[in-house]
Amino acid sequence: MVSPILLIAVPLILAFSVPLWGLIHKKLEKFVPLIAFGFNTYLIFRLLPFALTERTISVVIANIKPPFGINLAVGPFGLFFALIIQLVALATAFYLLSYDPPEPSDKFYMLFILLVLGSTGMVLTGDIFNLFVFLEITSISAYALTAITKTGPAAEAGFKYLLLGSLGSTLVLLGIALIYGSLGTLNMAHIAHRISGMDSRLVVAAAILFIVGFGVEAEMLPLNGWVPDAYQAAPIPVVALLSGAVAKAGLYALARVLYTLIGMPNIIMLLLTFGILTMFAGELAALRQNDIRRLLAYSSIGQMGMIMLAFGAFGVNSVFGGVLQAFTHGITKALLFLVLGVMALHTGGATDMESLRGFGRKFPYWSMLFAVGVLSTLGLPPFAGFWSKLALIIGVIIDGHPTYAALALIATFIEVFYFARLLSVIYSSKLSPKLVERSIRNTTIPLLSATFLAAIIIAVGLYPNVFFDLGDSASRALLNRAHYIFSIIGHYLQSMGGV
Amino acid sequence: MNPEALGKVIFYGSSIALFLIGLYIILVKRNLIKLILGLTFIESGVNLFLVSIGYVWGRTAPILNKPELMETPSKLAVDPVPQALVLTAIVIGVAVTAMALAIAMLIYDKYGTLNISKIKELKW
């Protein structure tokens, strides 16, 4: 087996090397993200057969076995999220080839690689403090990339994100301190093994700190004020990553901490409440939006809420649905934003509905790609979103929460309203005066990268078997705490005679 | 008061106090620089808490450069892990603060003010 550590080491060395490429030739820089994520995608596909089993393996770092050293805990659940992140990153890195980044361009590419690297690290690590470090790598590069266009709104959005984000990660650090203070260990499997002996008030306090802290990245309700502003002001490729990589990594951290580390049903059920509130807040706010970026941002919040609801229902069927929904949401939102980026090229940068009225009449292929994304989000066959939404709603019903399934259905109806309005504007027969015939730039490369994402959505929709298998082993692996603990620190527990 | 309770009040108490002062600043103040200050207060509170978790009565720093320390280190030295964690956390805190100040400079350049209630576009 190839070492999963290369998923982190290779992009890191490439990120450090970006200025050196620029010294050779300025044009070479933009290929570095593509090389990094092309390599990573190749690695992920090499590791995928492994993700179909239910095993978790520990990859030892610095030759020190867990619980004493830091290790990567590579299992189906983490690999599934790593797959989502890599696919979105690959499509976006390809898109970057025809994109003029804000100056200084070398720094833009470095931040871009490190953003993906941080979220990949978050979903692979097996150590709670290491998770915090990767969270910081992800979020600091996200703050910088949000503000990088250096306009007023971008600076505001960046500051808002930074304030909430660093408050959240400090809370995570406090939660880690509480756990270390009472258990004296940082390895997640070791903590999970011992948490039953911890003072229950402390467990609840740590759990709340983690939920609130990771909730910032996962776009959870009280702390998601940064989402619409950041989605509106950040460069388009960055927005694709914010929903495709950062939100997914935050969601992974929430699920991993609550299911594996804490593992108490009544604490996990807290996610249900947060999920429902987030879902309705997002979907209802989306109804009123006129700017498509903001509309998609609120829709993203709503979808994340729905996924949290599924994770909060605490059952293998609903987690299965949640995991699949996370995949389709990541890919679909990335597709929608990349297409929106090209749409904006034809209106001089405007993304409000009126400027894009009638876009579909003039550019049928682009609008078709956009429609694929919209229909998949709504959960219509034959797109991937159909299977994931179906699995989510049926899963929540099977796990004994029909009311919550009904709420998710209501949220979907709200989605139908605003997306129908959006599509009717895009396919309207009246033309917006702002639309221009030809964009300023050649759009072949964005076309290929958007087609790639749309092809994934359709392929998964038509042949969902592998997708189901991956989601199935991912959800089983998440719920199988005992196996996770044993495969990471089994040797240690045996040597202590404590199995 | 027994020494343990006293230690708790002094060290845990002051780290919680720092944390809360920072939180209050963030909730109430309107000036970007003060908000950043609030963030560093919170970070310091958590760092102080982490270090004080690692302290053990009557023990010395975990640098084993004396013969008696080398023989039974785990009976004479304090826990090194929280110190290593705080080292990492401090560096991260510096990075966040630097980034925050840079964005604040950018905001000042665009709007000519550091007061967030005067920046019209912002919906706080």
Next chain:
Amino acid sequence: MIRNIFALLLILVISVFLASSIASIPFGTEKTTVGKYYLDKTIEETGSVNTVTSVVVLYRGFDTLGEVTVLFLAATGLGAILFGLREKRKRKKERPSLIMRTGTRYLFTAALLFGAYVFVHGHLTPGGGFPGGVIVATAFLMLFLAQEGFRVSEKGVKFVEALAGMTYVAIGIAGLLLVGSFLGNFLGTGIPNKLASAGIIPLIYITIGLKVGSEITGLLQNMRETTEYES
């Protein structure tokens, strides 16, 4: 006003919540299994007498790689955001004082040497790559303050930064190839308390020292130049 009262109430609730949970963590007692292991095994396994260093660089070395990346991110992000930003108001410029100029002339080399000493001896004494790097950057800060118009070469800073970062990851990958584990110690432990001991720890701390030194220097230059009028 309502805002203040609301904030105070929230603070009150949080303080009760935090105090009641934190109070159950004992103070001044030993609570760790991991830390005990590190103290007992550090000399045997790593050869470093400074346990904090062995934890930072070897046992939890992956965190430190992340930490270096975070600092790199801060320098990069700052450079990206402040790019092209110049203060519009012209401010009166004062010539640095005689004391500053003369003092810096003598202290600069001493500070550079001291910084290097701190990061080379990280496995023996308190200190290490991060403080050492910051001391090196302080030497440059003195030059910024004492000499008008002094700048470091931007290309040079970039080059040192990139090379040091890549060396760090390369040491990690060398561990993967030679001993089968990323960041593994492939050099043996040596005799404790000697300068040439503790395997890859001094190597890593030297790369960290250079990286931190060049990053903070670049960061200071960036912040300084945006607050000066264009000359």
